[in-house]
Amino acid sequence: MICFHGYGDDPALARAVAAAERAGVHHVVVDQQQLTGVEFELADDGTHGQVRLPGRRVALTDLTGCYARPLAPLPSPDAATAAREAELAGRMVAWLDAAPITVLNRPRAMHSNGSKPYQAQLIAAAGFAVPRTLVTTDPDAVRAFVAEVGPVVFKSVSGVRSVVRVLDEAAAERLEQVRHLPTQFQARVPGVDVRVHVVGERCFATRIESPAVDYRYAERDGLTAELTACELSDELAERCVRLAAALGLVLAGIDLKLAPEGHATCFEVNPMPGYSFFEAHTGQPISEAIVQHLADVPALV
Amino acid sequence: MPTTRRPLVTIVADADDTGARATAQAVALAAGCGTRHTVWLVPTDALARGRWHHTVDPDGTPRTHVEPWPHRRSLADDQVGVVWFRSRCPAVTPSHGAGTAADRAYAATELAALFSSWLLGLGDRVVTRPEGTSPAGAAWDATVWRALAAARGAAVSTDPASRRVLVAGDRVVGAATDAEATLARDLAEQAASRCFELTLDAHGRVVDAGVTPALTGPGHVAAAAGLLLRLAARGVAA
Numbered sequence: 001m002i003c004f005h006g007y008g009d010d011p012a013l014a015r016a017v018a019a020a021e022r023a024g025v026h027h028v029v030v031d032q033q034q035l036t037g038v039e040f041e042l043a044d045d046g047t048h049g050q051v052r053l054p055g056r057r058v059a060l061t062d063l064t065g066c067y068a069r070p071l072a073p074l075p076s077p078d079a080a081t082a083a084r085e086a087e088l089a090g091r092m093v094a095w096l097d098a099a100p101i102t103v104l105n106r107p108r109a110m111h112s113n114g115s116k117p118y119q120a121q122l123i124a125a126a127g128f129a130v131p132r133t134l135v136t137t138d139p140d141a142v143r144a145f146v147a148e149v150g151p152v153v154f155k156s157v158s159g160v161r162s163v164v165r166v167l168d169e170a171a172a173e174r175l176e177q178v179r180h181l182p183t184q185f186q187a188r189v190p191g192v193d194v195r196v197h198v199v200g201e202r203c204f205a206t207r208i209e210s211p212a213v214d215y216r217y218a219e220r221d222g223l224t225a226e227l228t229a230c231e232l233s234d235e236l237a238e239r240c241v242r243l244a245a246a247l248g249l250v251l252a253g254i255d256l257k258l259a260p261e262g263h264a265t266c267f268e269v270n271p272m273p274g275y276s277f278f279e280a281h282t283g284q285p286i287s288e289a290i291v292q293h294l295a296d297v298p299a300l301v
Numbered sequence: 302m303p304t305t306r307r308p309l310v311t312i313v314a315d316a317d318d319t320g321a322r323a324t325a326q327a328v329a330l331a332a333g334c335g336t337r338h339t340v341w342l343v344p345t346d347a348l349a350r351g352r353w354h355h356t357v358d359p360d361g362t363p364r365t366h367v368e369p370w371p372h373r374r375s376l377a378d379d380q381v382g383v384v385w386f387r388s389r390c391p392a393v394t395p396s397h398g399a400g401t402a403a404d405r406a407y408a409a410t411e412l413a414a415l416f417s418s419w420l421l422g423l424g425d426r427v428v429t430r431p432e433g434t435s436p437a438g439a440a441w442d443a444t445v446w447r448a449l450a451a452a453r454g455a456a457v458s459t460d461p462a463s464r465r466v467l468v469a470g471d472r473v474v475g476a477a478t479d480a481e482a483t484l485a486r487d488l489a490e491q492a493a494s495r496c497f498e499l500t501l502d503a504h505g506r507v508v509d510a511g512v513t514p515a516l517t518g519p520g521h522v523a524a525a526a527g528l529l530l531r532l533a534a535r536g537v538a539a
Binding site (some may be wrong): 021042045046047059090091093094095097098099100108111112113114116117118119120121122123124125129130132133134135136137141156158159160178180181188200266299 | 314318351352353354355356357358359360361362363396407408410411414415417420421422428431432433434439440441442444445447448449451452457458459
């Protein structure tokens with residue numbers, strides 16, 4: 001039996017649950033939005049215990065895999081409920097980190113994405129070029145960087161989601177603000193955006209054509225993004241699989257920029273990818289692959 | 302910028318970290334030099350208020366130059382012998398102290414991300430390998446440590462801790478048995494930490510573990526200082 005954990009209405013989770021239902025795979029959903037009557041009991045060893053759902057009880061040792069997209073507990077006006085749900089969330093995350101089963105992905109494996117320049121070093125070690133990056137508190141250093149590398153974008157250093165913006169004239173006028181907090185700048189890399197979802201050893205690549213700097217926010221900026229399924233060379237696909245594995249991720253969303261001659265630069269590896277957006281646009285069977293991986297693959301300890 | 306001698310050992314710690322302070326003093330005494338030139342105890346906030354220049358090249362090569370507040374000394378990559386980052390508190394600069402809670406949380410997250418990248422770039426010159434969200438290294442829940450210990454055949458418990466075993470490089474201090482020492486070394490390796498603490502209950506069962514030892518046990522400070530000096534000597538030799 002496999003487990004799904006997260007917000008029930010999260011499209012990525014909902015699609016995987018639907019795929020399990022279609023495939024007839026036994027599963028249980030621990031929905032963070034429906035925790036009334038739910039208990040998660042965990043023994044001192046961090047692996048034994050049970051999940052109690054209304055009208056159902058599942059031993060943790062009966063679970064062979066879990067697809068987890070744990071998000072912050074829902075706010076509750078009732079302090080006792082909020083405390084109970086926060087505690088349950090904490091136990092669940094600890095179990096996901098410790099359980100001797102296949103987990104997509106273990107919370108402790110997701111941390112590399114918490115620092116972009118940190119992750120960039122790991123990405124490069126796995127054989128991908130990364131964008132030239134500067135993190136600084138010095139406006140003059142930013143100006144020198146621009147003079148050296150040409151157009152640059154700026155974004156958060158951490159995993160906090162931020163809209164990638166071009167350092168244009170208006171933004172350059174605010175450069176003094178970097179003195180208050182180190183800020184990340186990256187050389188703009190020409191080419192086409194490709195998102196690669198790795199599930200175990202399978203790759204699903206999507207080509208994104210968009211005039212937007214950050215295609216995720218194209219619509220908000222009055223622009224479009226066209227998504228098309230595409231094929232990677234065997235070598236590039238293998239490199240993507242190796243990169244995900246090197247980061248300890250079974251499921252990963254890898255953001256590439258492909259230059260016209262085929263050279264790939266990797267920007268980021270998302271350990272909790274919202275693959276549903278890409279699946280919905282391309283029809284790639286990513287949710288099926290997730291369920292297949294959890295249901296078929298022997299447990300990883 | 303005045304020229305500074307190589308600070309062999311850099312410890313980044315919170316102001317109330319008495320273990321870090323005691324270790325810095327022990328390193329200075331053991332090295333037989335003035336503290337200033339053998340060990341640099343950098344408050345986390347000074348690092349947060351520092352002047353930073355951190356780059357990552359397309360091939361992943363990192364380069365860092367930081368001048369911790371008050372910007373009188375600098376830490377460039379080639380000056381670093383070893384860094385022990387022990388801080389567990391979110392770093393906040395005065396500029397953000399007056400901001401909203403969300404601003405402060407964002408600033409702390411951004412700074413932690415930068416610290417982690419800097420430390421990762423130092424390779425084996427750090428005592429503990431950082432995580433992306435935790436420059437001090439593995440910040441795992443006690444449940445995870447117990448599960449990892451149980452998977453190695455150790456008894457586990459949630460009773461109060463009554464004893465600490467310290468791993469400081471090759472040395473293990475406070476282990477009652479060889480099995481305890483082996484377990485502590487194995488878990489330290491899993492956490493990629495050369496200085497590691499296993500806490501046990503009165504029956505020798507594993508309660509918790511961590512990569513920022515309190516350094517309160519007998520001989521713990523001396524063992525940590527010895528580790529830092531050995532690593533710094535190796536770093537200089539390299």
